[in-house]
Amino acid sequence: MKNSVIGDIGSNRRTMDCNYSFMTPPKSRSTPVHVSTDEFPVQQRLAKWREIYGRSIANVDIEPIGDEPFHASVTFQSLPGIGIVSGSRSPAHYHLTRQHLAGARDGFGISVLISGASTTRQLGREIVGRPGTAVVISGTDPSVSTMHRMGQFLTIVLPRPELAVLLRDLDSAYARQIPAENGALRLLVQYVNTLHAAGPLDAPPLAHAVASHIIDLAALALGAEDDVAHEAEGRGLAAARLQAIKTDIRKNLGDQELSATTLALRHGVSPRYVHKLFERDGTGFSEFVLARRLDCAQQMLKDPSFATRTISAIAFECGFGDISYFNRTFRRAYNATPSDIRSAALRLR
Template sequence: MTGTINRVTRSRQSILADRHDCYSLVINTSPAAIGGTYRQNDIELRPGEAFLDAGEPQTILGQDHNNWIHLGIPKKLLDQSFAKIGEKQGLVARHDAEALRLLRNYLTLFDTGDAPASPSLADHVAATIIDLVGLVTGAKGDEAERAGLTGLRAARLEAVLARIRTDFANPELSAEFIGRKLDLSARYIQDLLAATGSGFSERILEQRLLRAKAMLNDPRHASKRISEIAYEVGFNDISYFNRCFRRRFGDKPGAAR
């Protein structure tokens, strides 16, 4: 949500008229803080912070221009996974909490891209979001452990894959490089990818080969030598590039032009 609304109020009357029995996770993505009251308690959300709204009376005051994410989830879905989540309403989650950072990135991915086409994939995405919301709001004990093994792991995997898609052309790209960016160990990243059936090196190689093939097919790169394209997508050995390209696509790079 984005706009110039600088005051949002929910009264007892509006709650009674609302038939949507949902929790909402409100994440402030504005460059400035927003604040107000929730259940008569003062609340302030600094940039990147979030709080769980269970549909209680509130007044939120913004700035001249505001951006925020408003994630609504049926209460029964969160209550089934996190028995005491209702006690977490109104509590602010810090912007630098890993689960919140991953949730922001995960939601952005599906906001800017296509929704999952298959029901099973949609269910997986929904389960991951629910698990991350539970962790954001401070799930403890067995609930947190289960959510960490599913939602947190899935979101970390997507963050690693996004980094590979973005930085694959960097010859210095490594599990250690991505680990420093995401605050994960290189071994953990390797294990995450190995569990998918395609390891770190395989995924980087695939991205580089796909990009090289696209450039070879693109008239805008017709003046570039094949070696230039190979180096541009991250290869530092032209012979190795030629072998990999032929093994992946069944022909020499020159045939793609």
């Protein structure tokens, strides 16, 4: 692990615990930062993690379970007022005491179990986690979170004041479980995972917009009602659905039957709603799909591992059923033919 990364994170002591403690996220940390015990010899991992993570980052007590080698790996990302942590860890108890919470901000967390088995104890309750479920954790009360076998998690640290105005009784949600079947929770997880994959959000307006979408989705997952839910659906839910549909498109570019109708069926919305999402984003559905397919073809034409594949085969693999249409749209987009792009790449190599 690079000392510069450790020092940078460690300088923001009140970060957030990947396992349900709620400290203040590092300021201006829109770039995801990764910290892992894999950087240390096996026999030193627990001691190093207690020193770097348990004291300098999250301020928790760590108590391993069993005899297997200790492992923990987390990725931090911060948005305006929001902290996001994801990763994996081996079986252990993470104790957050009243002493640890001294000076903690007025926040709370939604912690999702991705895989493994977990329990969380807080406010006299014990919540048993199963993959896909989330637990809502107060940021001002002691807790013990336990991973009983190697598992993955996602924790979103949220500002209480902003959510309190959107919900009738936020406090009643603490130490409660959100079921895996909650549609807003599933969209929230997909949306946040896309952010981690996308990297830094350097433009402040974009970072604020994304944070607002996350707050809207969290409010819906927690049961926002009436006008609040309607407004949240128009902002955060729409943004998350658009992101999920775009991800679906990128994964299935080679499917020549890909259409607004097939995507609408998969995502539980109407084809017209799919088109409206793209229109609000400043483009059309068909234009987005075409641009992604052309980009796919261009990247494959430049890639030496596809040098023996014919241009027709590449076009077909990227979802084009008509080679004439492919050639025409490719030339219009790049001011060059597919053969020109491939030849230029070969000359450079």
